Amino acid sequence: MMIKHEGEGCSRRKKTDSAQKTDNCDSNLTVNLSSPVIAAFKVFQLELDTKHDKYERLVKLSRDITIDSKRTIFLLHRVTSVPGVEEVLTEADVKLDGVRQKIGMIAEEIRGEDLYQFHRAFTPGIQEYVEAVSFHHFIKHRTLISLEEINAKLVFVKDSDAKETAEGQQPIGAQQVLTFQVTPTDYLLGVADLTGELMRMCISSVGNGDMDTPFQVSMFLRQIHDGFSYIGNTGPYEVSKKLHTLRQSLSKVEDACYTLKVRGSEIPKHMLADVFSSRTSMIDQDEGVA
Incomplete structure (x- = not known):
């Protein structure tokens, strides 16, 4: 047999009465659309x-x-x-x-x-x-x-x-x-990404018998790297973060030029691109690049 406490029923009736009063207040609440505050918030809404x-x-x-x-x-x-x-x-x-x-x-x-x-x-x-x-x-x-x-x-x-031609206006x-x-930041970030494309161009040119482009690219990347070194950690965060990728591209191109200069006469031209690609993948593994 469940015993109902007297205080429990009173508290429920109080909660019910309070909820009814709240509902009555909400139903009687009206928004004045001509209020300056409402008008200001409508302007804010339109702007956002x-x-x-x-x-x-x-x-x-x-x-x-x-x-x-x-x-x-x-x-x-x-x-x-x-x-x-x-x-x-x-x-x-x-x-x-x-x-x-x-x-x-x-x-x-x-x-x-x-x-x-x-x-x-x-x-x-x-x-x-x-x-x-x-x-x-x-x-x-x-x-x-x-x-x-x-x-x-x-x-x-x-x-x-312009639709009017009054004085002082355009006809x-x-x-x-x-x-x-x-912006200078966008320019620097775009140039930093360019180094990756130049590295790919270097490897592709060797595979097609072009032995001059790798050395031109190597010198060019070295100049870009020296320029970014002046910025260092004082520049934008994105620039310093991409500097690591720039160094990777430079090392791969320099490694390709080294192989071409030292062992170019030993390796047939049609196999040079494969040698460079394999050495590039080895460098990526050593540096922890996926």
Whole structure:
């Protein structure tokens, strides 16, 4: 037989009465939509939604730029295996022009905005573009493209949206100039990634009988490494992190040049690429690279 305590029933009735009072208060509560506070929060909501939508559009543009830049890099690697280098470079120029058009869309999106509010949205694509355009420049000129040269090509002419022709305003159909400036950090990170592509180019060129490119690449990578050494740990965290990968690429290229110089006469040319590939994998295992 269950014994019901008198205090238990009282506490339940108090809780029920309290819940009913709360429900009545909630049902009688009305929001004054004309309140200045509500109006201010609606403005905040609109600003945040606009910013988030723009951020997502920039992320999508960055993804497209990354994909097109990677395709350009894959195309440029064909220069070690085809006789018509100029045809490959011309086709790469067309692809890079398409990438620049997408960068122009980024410039249009961030016009009048603080660049660093949205920088994280498009920095991966810009780094990949720097890698592609610097790889193209090296193949063509055997030098490193400067930040000024990259930014000089990121100037876009857009049709103005002006509809009035009052004094001091642009006439109908006028054009305006938009510029996009690659940040020094994005430039450095793109150049750091370039070293990996040059290492692959070095190995591929040896397999196709080109004995000059490995030594040119080795000297070029040494100069880049010396330049990054001046930055050291004082630069951005991403730069110092990629410096380790740069050293790996340099050591692989120098090892290939050593093998080519010392044992080049002993190994048939068609087997040199296999020797370099096997030695590269051994270096990766020694350094703990998967």
